[in-house]
Amino acid sequence: MSTPNIKxxxxxxxxxxxxxxxxxxxxxxxxxxxIFFVMGSSGCGKSSLLRVLTGLLPPQAGQVLINGEDFAAxxxxxxQHIMRHCGILYQSGALFSSMTLGENVALPLxxxxxxxxxxxxxxxxxxxxxxxxxxxxxxYPSEISGGMKKRAGLARAMALDPDILYFDEPSAGLDxxxxxxxxxxxxxxxxxxxxxxxxxxxxLDSIYSIGTNSIFLDAASKSIIARGNPNELVKxxxxxxxxxxxxxGGEKHGK
Amino acid sequence: MxxxxxxxxxxxxxxxxxxxDFIHNKTPHADLLSAIHNVKNITFNAASxxxxxxxxxxxxxxLAKTAQSQDVKIDWSGLPxxxxxxxxxxxxSSATPPTREVQKQDFFTTLGEDxxxxxxxxxxxxxxxxxxxxSFARLLGGKAIxxxxxxxxxxxxxGYKAIGIVSVVSFMVxxxxxxxxxxxxxxxxxxxxxxxxVAIGMTRIMGAIMAGIVMAGRTGAAYAATIGTMQVxxxxxxxxxxxxxxxxxxxxxxxxxxxxxxxxxxxxSDIMGILGGAVVGxxxxxxxxxxxxxxxxxxxxxxxxxxxxxxxxxxxxxxxICGGYxxxxxxxxxxxxxxxxxxxVVSSIVWMIVITGVLTVILxxxxx
Numbered sequence: 001m002s003t004p005n006i007k008x009x010x011x012x013x014x015x016x017x018x019x020x021x022x023x024x025x026x027x028x029x030x031x032x033x034x035i036f037f038v039m040g041s042s043g044c045g046k047s048s049l050l051r052v053l054t055g056l057l058p059p060q061a062g063q064v065l066i067n068g069e070d071f072a073a074x075x076x077x078x079x080q081h082i083m084r085h086c087g088i089l090y091q092s093g094a095l096f097s098s099m100t101l102g103e104n105v106a107l108p109l110x111x112x113x114x115x116x117x118x119x120x121x122x123x124x125x126x127x128x129x130x131x132x133x134x135x136x137x138x139x140y141p142s143e144i145s146g147g148m149k150k151r152a153g154l155a156r157a158m159a160l161d162p163d164i165l166y167f168d169e170p171s172a173g174l175d176x177x178x179x180x181x182x183x184x185x186x187x188x189x190x191x192x193x194x195x196x197x198x199x200x201x202x203x204l205d206s207i208y209s210i211g212t213n214s215i216f217l218d219a220a221s222k223s224i225i226a227r228g229n230p231n232e233l234v235k236x237x238x239x240x241x242x243x244x245x246x247x248x249g250g251e252k253h254g255k
Numbered sequence: 256m257x258x259x260x261x262x263x264x265x266x267x268x269x270x271x272x273x274x275x276d277f278i279h280n281k282t283p284h285a286d287l288l289s290a291i292h293n294v295k296n297i298t299f300n301a302a303s304x305x306x307x308x309x310x311x312x313x314x315x316x317x318l319a320k321t322a323q324s325q326d327v328k329i330d331w332s333g334l335p336x337x338x339x340x341x342x343x344x345x346x347x348s349s350a351t352p353p354t355r356e357v358q359k360q361d362f363f364t365t366l367g368e369d370x371x372x373x374x375x376x377x378x379x380x381x382x383x384x385x386x387x388x389x390s391f392a393r394l395l396g397g398k399a400i401x402x403x404x405x406x407x408x409x410x411x412x413x414g415y416k417a418i419g420i421v422s423v424v425s426f427m428v429x430x431x432x433x434x435x436x437x438x439x440x441x442x443x444x445x446x447x448x449x450x451x452x453v454a455i456g457m458t459r460i461m462g463a464i465m466a467g468i469v470m471a472g473r474t475g476a477a478y479a480a481t482i483g484t485m486q487v488x489x490x491x492x493x494x495x496x497x498x499x500x501x502x503x504x505x506x507x508x509x510x511x512x513x514x515x516x517x518x519x520x521x522x523x524s525d526i527m528g529i530l531g532g533a534v535v536g537x538x539x540x541x542x543x544x545x546x547x548x549x550x551x552x553x554x555x556x557x558x559x560x561x562x563x564x565x566x567x568x569x570x571x572x573x574x575x576i577c578g579g580y581x582x583x584x585x586x587x588x589x590x591x592x593x594x595x596x597x598x599x600v601v602s603s604i605v606w607m608i609v610i611t612g613v614l615t616v617i618l619x620x621x622x623x
Contacts, residue, residue: 097590119281119313126313129345135352142588161308188344192337 005032006068007164007196008053013062015048021060022048024222028215030164035190035197035210037230040217041245046200049217050168053198054088055079066164084112087157088166091173093149095141101128101152102137108159127155131185147178154185164196165189171203179203183210204248208234216242258282259303260314262290269294271318273334274303277311284314288321297322299333307338316345383580387510390502394511399503401511409512413474417520420473425457425465425524429531432456437540446540450550453532459559460566462524464611466517467570471603475578478509479599482582483592491583506579514571521567525560558623566614570607577603 008030015023022045051057131151171179216226237243259274393399585595
């Protein structure tokens, strides 16, 4: 049996702001094709960890390896090169309000590819169609709903066919149906394109429905206190904190 | 292996053969799309297809759309399963965008609508001013809900923290005024009157105007941006639903602070402008120290001084009202905050100049 391909590896990673430490000497690995959840209660450092993984916040100590390259220690040029293989969907979609949806999706293609304007137009239409927004190319973010903004943000994140897609609370602010559609879309992208997905979330329905691997961050010990498939973790929780989180204080969950 | 896209037509059936690596592929496909005109079915042979990305999916997506419009059937089964899934995803999940009505208006309709909009804006602005005055009256009557800490915080922002910038700008204006004045006055050997020019100019109007312009750009913009961001974050909605008046709670502390700070900043601006003029007069034009101060002192009329302070007080109202008005009426996205800030600064300065013109005429009529 071959060793699974490791896409992201954190080694002795310490995350924090100055003297305020959120996560201490953490180790974890994300394999190719994983739908990897970063879970934990509010304030445990999930979003800060995502900021470190995406290069927005330097780690206090340790390494982040993306495709074997030390991302945290890379030069700005190398960092840019690595990030071209990564797409990020922010909580609000983070679309540029002065640009149409088409222009938002076209921006990374114009900056980082040698496609002609006609080819870019066709790719933009395709990416928007993936997320169910074909025909919305000329709309501005202010003209569409919150759920549509997230999907348009996903189309932009997918513009350069990334190997890794990061999601920050993808279900936040969505109704249950839109949330399920987004989960289905994430699963299909992962399945059809083999894209590695990293999701910061505490939305249990999504975690159980699409998660294949996870880590659980604990604010009190500033460490990872559980790891593995969320559906396995809920059956055999390693401690009460994880049990309470995964069962919403005792309610039954999981597949 | 480079990407290869070939096709052959047999018995009105188009077979597309894909081979190699379709990664960032730029294979032209216009011929392929035009070949669809002569066929009824499309099939695929992708046995030698090694890898692919969106550059292949986009060709197949375009092909599918063209085929759909011409009633040509496509059998996708010759493609890898995951590629079929992505094409299916692109073809099936699109929502129908709402239709946008493009209205063409003639000149008079546009003119009429613009006039009505401007009328409504003016009415809204006057209503805001009335509301601000009422709020201020409630404050004087001890009935307004204004937190002291908000007032002190605003006073710190527009008072103590503005001293540096107002001083520097006013000093430089006094300096410029002295230089420009000396160009003409020295032709008549009357350079000594530079002292009078700077003293009268700064105390009567320039001190107030410079303090006003600096504060419009600094504090007026900050008021609009802060209150506008509160609008975006729904904080103003929260105040309204709690039964608290955003005017009392947000605008009043800022108005009170600025109308208190502006006369003091005007006084500071007067002093710094006179000092700037003195530097030029004494050190560059060579006017004796005592003479310069004598002429300055003689030109400092109490009437001019009070006119300047009064202007500063009025500018305080204008700047804080413009900042508050555009902040409260800000839209609900990031762009709106920028627009509100710009409008607050521009309208503050425009109204300051307009009101100065009106006040100048009135004060002249009363020989002040």
